[in-house]
Amino acid sequence: MSSSNRTANVEETASAKDQAAPADQHAVAPSVGGEARNAETPAHASRGRKIVGIIFVVALIFAIAWGLHVRAANEASVARSTQAAAVLTVNVMHPLEGSKADDLALPGNVQAFTDTPIYSRTNGYLKKWYFDIGAHVRKGDLLAEIETPEIDQQLDQARAELERMQANANLADVTSNRWQALLAKHAVSQQEADQTRANYIAAQAAVDASRANVRRLEQLQNYERIVAPFDGVITARNTDIGDLIDAGSSSNNPRELFHMDATGELRVYVAVPEVDADAIHDGDSATLTQDSDPSKSIPGTIVRNASAISQSTRTLNVEVDIDNSKDVLRPGAYVFVHFHLPPIGNTVTIPSNALLFREEGLRVGVVRGDHVQLVPVTIGHDFGNSVEITSGLTVADEVILDPSDSLASGMEVHPRIVSVGGQP
Helix, strand or coil, X not given: CCHHHHHHHHHHHHHHHHHHHHHHHHHHHHHHHXXXXXXXXXXXXXXXXXXXXXXXXXXXXXXXXXXXXHHHHXXXXXXXXXXXXXXXXXXXXXXXXXXXXXXXXXXXXXXXXXXXXXXXXXXXXXXXXXXXXXXXXCCCCEEEXXXXXHHHHHHHHHHHHHHHHHHHHHHHHHHHHHHHHHHHCCCCCHHHHHHHHHHHHHHHHHHHHHHHHHHHHHHHHHCCEEECCCCEEEEEECCCCCCEECCHHHCCCCCCCEEEEEEEEEEEEEEEEHHHHHHCCXXXXXXXXXXCEEEEEEEEEEEEEEEEECCCCCEEEEXXXXXXXXXXXXXXXXXXEEEECCCCCCCEEEEHHHEEEECCXXXXXXXXXXXXXXXXXXXXXXXXXXXXXXXXXXXXXXEECCCCCCCCCCCEXXXXXXXXXXXX
């Protein structure tokens, strides 16, 4: 082959390569890009791992910090709880103003305003009775009737005697008048006329005496009817039909037929001690209570007192009257009379379990500013479960109830207010 032909072939071959070059380049390009990405992948992975590590470390640090915070908070809470538990909680109450000593309660006996036994004033037999015990009667009501046959016969005899005496007096009057007429004619002497006049006067006196005897027997006959002397209640009946009745004045130990009490108004006698006698005044009010119903208070009024101290009992006898129109009390009942005495000074009352007996004297724990102060006090009256304090406390103080023996001034406490009954 000639050189010109080889040259032409070479040129054709180069031209073909030049034409095929774009296609080859496009074919090679992907392979070059893939190699580049493959080369960049380790770098990206390394950065991701670093970020994850950093996040993990931050989270770990945060978790550790949070755990430390929670632990510190718990420790602080425990410390606060421990500290709070170490502070003593005490029950406190305010003292009550006044004192039970201002209310003087004394026993008394209830009596009917009028208490009367009823006897007979004539002899005989009980014919009938009309009221029994517990009956309320009015003044003048017929209680019983008595048969008096002897009195009836005596009355008949006295009336007959009165008629005889009146007849004698009439005859003496006629005789005296006749003799006076004869004296005017000088037919009789003055002596004879005076004698007849004297006989008339004596006969008239006998009539008067006989008439008085009749009235006496009539009055005794009226006593056959036993009537109520006042409004009241029959509290006893000591007789029955057919009983022999003796007049009250003719027997050393007469039988009491009935017993009556006027219960519309009652009186109570109370022995007030000498130390409180000056505080009792007529017209002051008082209240009464009974053990059967202590919650019920019955008003009364001091109406009078003896104005003298009994030498044997050293007490003042005081009468308290009560309106009993509603039958709230019965005669003979045992009651307590409460006198309201004026208060003495600024006294208060506290429970007995608030007292502390220390070497330096009697003390009471008082909470002021959440701290304890042991206050010296003075007792006036001891009522058992409570005491009267005459100095050292006021109604505004918070008194500690049931204080412990270790209680001391300056201790911090948590006060809890309770009521008088001990409830929060």
